[in-house]
Amino acid sequence: MDKKKRFQIYYLLLSEGTTEYNLFGYLKNRFRDLFEDSNIKFSDKVQIPSANIFNGKLNGIESFTSFNSKYKSIKRQYKDRNEDQKIFFILDKDLDDSEKIADAIKKGKDIVQFIEYNSEYLLLNFAGKKPKKPCDFRSLKIFRNYCKDHFRTEFTKGLQPLRRRILRRY
Numbered sequence: 001m002d003k004k005k006r007f008q009i010y011y012l013l014l015s016e017g018t019t020e021y022n023l024f025g026y027l028k029n030r031f032r033d034l035f036e037d038s039n040i041k042f043s044d045k046v047q048i049p050s051a052n053i054f055n056g057k058l059n060g061i062e063s064f065t066s067f068n069s070k071y072k073s074i075k076r077q078y079k080d081r082n083e084d085q086k087i088f089f090i091l092d093k094d095l096d097d098s099e100k101i102a103d104a105i106k107k108g109k110d111i112v113q114f115i116e117y118n119s120e121y122l123l124l125n126f127a128g129k130k131p132k133k134p135c136d137f138r139s140l141k142i143f144r145n146y147c148k149d150h151f152r153t154e155f156t157k158g159l160q161p162l163r164r165r166i167l168r169r170y
Contacts, residue, residue: 011088011111012078013042013056019119019151020090021057042088048073064097068104075108086111092118094134094144118144120151129154 015021021044028035028042044056051073052059061067074087089105091098093114105112115122117134124131124147131150137143 007039008084009040010082010085011040011042012046012074012081012085013044013088013090014046014053014058014074015044015056015090016058016092016119017060018057019123020092020115021055023115023119023123024090046074046077048077061091061095061101063095064100064104067097067101071104071108089113090115092144094118094121094140094147096140118147120147124151124154127154 013024015024046053046056048070051070053070053074058067058070061070078085078087087105087108087110089110089112091101091112091114094117095101098114102112102114121131129150131147132143134140134143137146
């Protein structure tokens with residue numbers, strides 16, 4: 001008996017930055033068989049140079065205002081997309097405006113998945129580095145900067161000697 005062709009669901013994938021993009025890529029690769037067997041397809045081919053969006057990366061969000069400006073550009077660029085094509089955001093939940101951003105995305109009939117608290121915090125936890133929690137800081141901005149710095153410190157140590165060797169060759 002022939003297998004019926006399933007209706008495909010397409011998602012335009014937009015991540016906050018490279019770390020979130022790589023994390024999603026890892027999970028998609030790790031569960032490749034499930035993705036291939038599903039009717040869900042992702043595309044990161046979102047390119048809007050005027051909004052600094054390349055390969056589906058928003059290249060950072062600092063507030064609702066910065067997100068909203070990029071979101072409006074995305075909605076304008078993809079206003080004629082099919083109803084079966086959704087916009088799927090992967091964002092860190094370390095902004096004071098995170099809930100406001102989520103409301104705007106849902107109001108626009110798109111989908112958001114937040115990483116609690118942020119991707120650097122998640123990866124530090126996975127690696128057993130025991131990062132501090134947001135309640136240990138006066139603001140989420142200070143917490144976010146701490147996570148990024150701690151992540152760089154922990155995961156670029158081994159790269160420094162390699163970088164020096166490569167640079168010496170040139």
